[in-house]
Amino acid sequence: MLVTGFAVRSAFGAGEDALLDGGFGGAAAFGPVDRFGVLRCRTSVAATLPGAPVLADELAAVVEEACAMAGLPRLGVDRVRAASPLLLAAHAGRETVDTATEVAARTGFRRPDRVYTAACVAASSAVADAAASIAAGRVDRAVVAAGFLVDAGTFGLFDSGRALARDGVVRPFSAGRQGILLGDAVAAVVLEAVGTPATPLARLAGWGRAGDAYHVCQPRPDGTGLARAATAALDRAGLPAAAVGYVNANGTGTPASDAAESAALRLLFGAGLDRVPVSSTKSVHGHALEASALLELVITVLAVRAGRLPVNAGWLAADPGCPLDLVLDEPRPARPEYALSLNAAFGGANTALLVGAA
Amino acid sequence: MTAPELVDRLLLPVPSGAGEDAAIVLAKAQWPDSDADTLTPVAGFVLSTFSPLVAEVAERCLRARYGEPPAVPEHAGSTALVLASARGDMTTNEAARDTAEAGGRVPPLLFYQSNPNAVLGWIAARWELDGPVLSIAPTGEDPLADGQHVAGLLMADGEAAEVLVIAAELDPDRAEAVLLGSHRKAGLIVPTATEGQR
Numbered sequence: 001m002l003v004t005g006f007a008v009r010s011a012f013g014a015g016e017d018a019l020l021d022g023g024f025g026g027a028a029a030f031g032p033v034d035r036f037g038v039l040r041c042r043t044s045v046a047a048t049l050p051g052a053p054v055l056a057d058e059l060a061a062v063v064e065e066a067c068a069m070a071g072l073p074r075l076g077v078d079r080v081r082a083a084s085p086l087l088l089a090a091h092a093g094r095e096t097v098d099t100a101t102e103v104a105a106r107t108g109f110r111r112p113d114r115v116y117t118a119a120c121v122a123a124s125s126a127v128a129d130a131a132a133s134i135a136a137g138r139v140d141r142a143v144v145a146a147g148f149l150v151d152a153g154t155f156g157l158f159d160s161g162r163a164l165a166r167d168g169v170v171r172p173f174s175a176g177r178q179g180i181l182l183g184d185a186v187a188a189v190v191l192e193a194v195g196t197p198a199t200p201l202a203r204l205a206g207w208g209r210a211g212d213a214y215h216v217c218q219p220r221p222d223g224t225g226l227a228r229a230a231t232a233a234l235d236r237a238g239l240p241a242a243a244v245g246y247v248n249a250n251g252t253g254t255p256a257s258d259a260a261e262s263a264a265l266r267l268l269f270g271a272g273l274d275r276v277p278v279s280s281t282k283s284v285h286g287h288a289l290e291a292s293a294l295l296e297l298v299i300t301v302l303a304v305r306a307g308r309l310p311v312n313a314g315w316l317a318a319d320p321g322c323p324l325d326l327v328l329d330e331p332r333p334a335r336p337e338y339a340l341s342l343n344a345a346f347g348g349a350n351t352a353l354l355v356g357a358a
Numbered sequence: 359m360t361a362p363e364l365v366d367r368l369l370l371p372v373p374s375g376a377g378e379d380a381a382i383v384l385a386k387a388q389w390p391d392s393d394a395d396t397l398t399p400v401a402g403f404v405l406s407t408f409s410p411l412v413a414e415v416a417e418r419c420l421r422a423r424y425g426e427p428p429a430v431p432e433h434a435g436s437t438a439l440v441l442a443s444a445r446g447d448m449t450t451n452e453a454a455r456d457t458a459e460a461g462g463r464v465p466p467l468l469f470y471q472s473n474p475n476a477v478l479g480w481i482a483a484r485w486e487l488d489g490p491v492l493s494i495a496p497t498g499e500d501p502l503a504d505g506q507h508v509a510g511l512l513m514a515d516g517e518a519a520e521v522l523v524i525a526a527e528l529d530p531d532r533a534e535a536v537l538l539g540s541h542r543k544a545g546l547i548v549p550t551a552t553e554g555q556r
Binding site for chain 2: 039101112116135136213349
């Protein structure tokens with residue numbers, strides 16, 4: 001499975017250079033929210049794009065950019081886009097399907113095949129389904145796009161749920177971590193079968209999903225669900241855990257989630273975990289909910305390609321419950337052959353995407 | 359355990375190359391089931407009927423297959439949950455939005471129920487189903503069929519042996535659920551879909 005195109009927008013701006021220059025170094029993009037009022041909220045910051053972006057416009061833009069990178073013409077002789085699935089990930093709501101339909105129409109796709117709404121694993125689930133369809137020979141390529149723009153309702157929900165970091169900093173796996181902060185993200189990825197004439201930027205070597213069967217919104221503390229998802233991704237690639245040279249962690253910065261993920265990584269890597277660099281880039285771009293997994297997949301691809309691993313920002317001090325080799329202070333030079341991108345969501349949903357160098 | 363019973367045969371658009379192109383419906387349920395049908399409240403979920411609606415049809419469908427919760431261990435480890443809803447929990451999301459935009463504080467209980475995955479977590483924990491958990495918004499005319507398509511991918515891809523597919527919408531409230539199984543696992547022979555049905 002080949003990754004042949006991608007496009008991304010976050011609070012760092014548009015394009016891979018904006019992420020590499022701004023996000024990889026650990027300078028967080030959080031700032032005061034001016035998109036709506038936050039006077040009655042406990043937290044007042046998020047990582048947002050400037051101005052008043054419109055989700056359909058941003059999604060259409062990243063789909064065009066990713067398709068251009070992959071060399072997929074809007075109206076080629078075989079009308080390649082119209083023949084390709086377009087899978088979207090976005091929050092479930094009254095306008096969700098209309099937005100997806102508009103994006104498809106504006107970018108030359110027949111229609112959106114469906115919208116994945118599975119919270120923080122929505123985008124990675126879409127990628128997994130796209131990959132499964134390609135692997136089974138049903139289609140040669142698929143385009144996955146995801147978008148989340150911080151809005152008043154979602155901000156209010158996370159604030160009232162006491163999920164937001166009151167100190168205005170996301171500190172994954174660190175002592176003193178207080179919670180998440182929200183961030184805008186819009187991204188698109190083109191996946192194509194091996195054997196197509198496309199030029200690979202990276203490979204999607206494996207994918208896996210598993211449930212916790214534990215709680216409405218809390219992760220299973222022993223991490224077994226997330227570990228099973230990651231094991232499934234490795235098994236699909238026929239690789240041992242030792243082949244993984246970097247983990248882009250879910251790392252939300254919440255006490256329970258980070259501890260559970262650390263337990264999952266210990267189950268996956270055993271004693272070898274001490275030699276696996278880990279970072280959560282939510283510490284710089286925030287949590288983009290339904291779009292987070294696609295943004296983080298792009299970052300994982302960039303890390304594999306750029307030869308440097310992004311910083312886990314906001315770190316204060318070690319937490320004995322999270323004994324990880326975190327990438328701290330500055331990007332770490334490394335050229336991992338394989339890297340894992342992990343995500344977990346409400347409902348006990350866990351996903352793992354295994355990226356391989358091209 | 360309730361013995362696997364062939365309730366229906368369902369041809370799925372399972373990808374070619376999977377070796378098998380069909381699944382069986384092991385159980386199914388709907389809400390409302392009659393004009394007098396009612397919903398059972400779900401602890402921790404308030405204001406909206408969306409999550410109770412999903413939980414109700416799931417409960418009916420899983421009981422038809424497994425009896426009392428939890429599900430039998432031989433199935434529980436590979437049963438996925440797929441919720442198909444074009445608009446999701448509009449009641450919760452729009453209440454949160456309206457409150458926040460008016461400068462008020464959103465009720466804390468709405469936090470987790472705002473996402474359709476949450477009630478799936480409740481079902482998964484109650485029935486000890488630790489397969490993949492997924493919510494989708496279908497874009498076509500038949501949400502249940504799209505959920506079944508996704509279920510077919512999960513089974514063909516080896517990620518689940520059984521999948522509970524739920525389709526639910528509000529206003530008017532209605533929901534259906536089907537528990538799909540791999541005929542390979544059940545040892546049943548089911549006709550293979552033709553190419554035109556994929």
